[in-house]
Amino acid sequence: MSNSHIPVLLSEMLNALNIRDQATYLDATFGGGGYSEAILKSADCQVFALDRDPEAIARGKLLEQKYPHRFRIFEGCFSDLFQLAATNFWEKFDGIVFDFGVSSFQIDQPERGFSFRFEGPLDMRMSSSGLSAAEVVNTFEEEDIANIIYRYGEERKSRRIANAIVRRRLEKPFTTTADLASLIEKILGRKFGAQHPATLTFQALRIFVNNELIEVESGLSFAELYLKPKGRLVTVTFHSLEDRIVKTFVRARTSRVKGQSRLLPGEMATNQPLFKDLFPKGIAPSDGEIEANPRSRSSRLRVVERLYVSEVES
Template identity: 50%
Template structure:
């Protein structure tokens, strides 16, 4: 078995060693890899004797590529094509609950990003797609059909793009002449109307991030995945999450702050107000954990990564905090209108 596990993976996930350490993998444990990708976390978990892994990926290509590892593990590894918002239903259907750990590596994978035909990158010519599953509305559909105000909201709230309104206005104006069909066409417009200064990131970076998040509903998926992990973890089980931009990290940070009893509710409770729920997680150690200089030098994409982790208590899961729900959706501009 050890010789099989020495097979090299096509991609090593960022902060892999730190994530596996935080997961505290033990022999015979059951673990969920919520974002299989190229299988880096799963392979590391399966090096421990008799461990079992249930892995998820919404990308058909990743699932197909992972079948060889499924065969190698002879029943210890199950890989399903699904979103990690489905963690609870699928784990229970497969009699894979409770679990000893859940690990998330959030965002687009290097394999998806590097394949021009997937349309995730503005640096290569490709269709304006960005769909992780290859189904549903594409980035081109949003860019060519959404109202100007909606486009601006997507770019601002999901990409933190300061020039959101200017870019949205230019998109709506230019699509009247011809629809946007390729990554370079959209990137070229953004470069024209919102050029960057020397030393800044490419001007299309934030807009492409925003569209990708909107296409794949990534922030709501993340929150639902965290809620699912809370329900599936056994007492003492570990939750480990690696994020790559501030929107994702903010959701994880606030989720764990509230679950670990560090939120605002406990310190600002009014007389007669119901006491906050018992912490469902324990947050220990200095966090977030970030990559070493050596890792960022070897892989520049790692430089924005942050790892947060927590240990499940025996307390029941908490209800959804409305403040968390507001972090994952665009503002409702029709609310309150007659």
């Protein structure tokens, strides 16, 4: 078990952000602060950071003491960003970075209930509030549980798992991660060398409990409006569902607009793309990084540059 988080694709992220003196950056996923501190050390710049996890905020407060004039941490979700920007009079950023998903601090603490590797309460809430994973498996209808596991875990055996969950909870509700993981292992079996059979179900519950996919979309919408021209948006994703959202967002904003214009009468027609895709294939970790930090293995970094001030920004 670790009590730290090794930042993923760190030097690639720093290059992608194009960090300069006097510029302002938003690290929207503070976590252990690895990205924020590396950005602060790279230039005489300002960094604002966000996280929804109160424990990450406590770590951010320590970094505020170290860089009192250059760093500030804010508590909230990506979907709170517009509100935070309005309340705190944020100006547009020279760069925004999202390192999606969970930190090692979260996964490796049994009491947060993210991992089937440790016995802990079946929780999985990043912000420690709202519906827990235990409430989902103990109270949702079988069909809804199956749909969550299929949609957010892409688990083909979702119906069998949901049925087993609903039958088991009649005898005794689920309270721990190990309890759910061992039921899934009993139902699906475990092949030597393959990933744990509960992996996809745990991913699905985590995504659902934290509303992660809608949050990713909210974060990207914010970045679209709150980047200066030439500002960079850097994203690091960890699974295909997240990466698909980023790719769709980038594709829609890097190609010229086709078809009917949605402009109002009198507005100037424009079919200019909003972003330039600097690495259309994305950047994956090196073999060396994967060996040193196996958690980086499924990561992919994407970087786009904001091209011009659109009419929505006037």
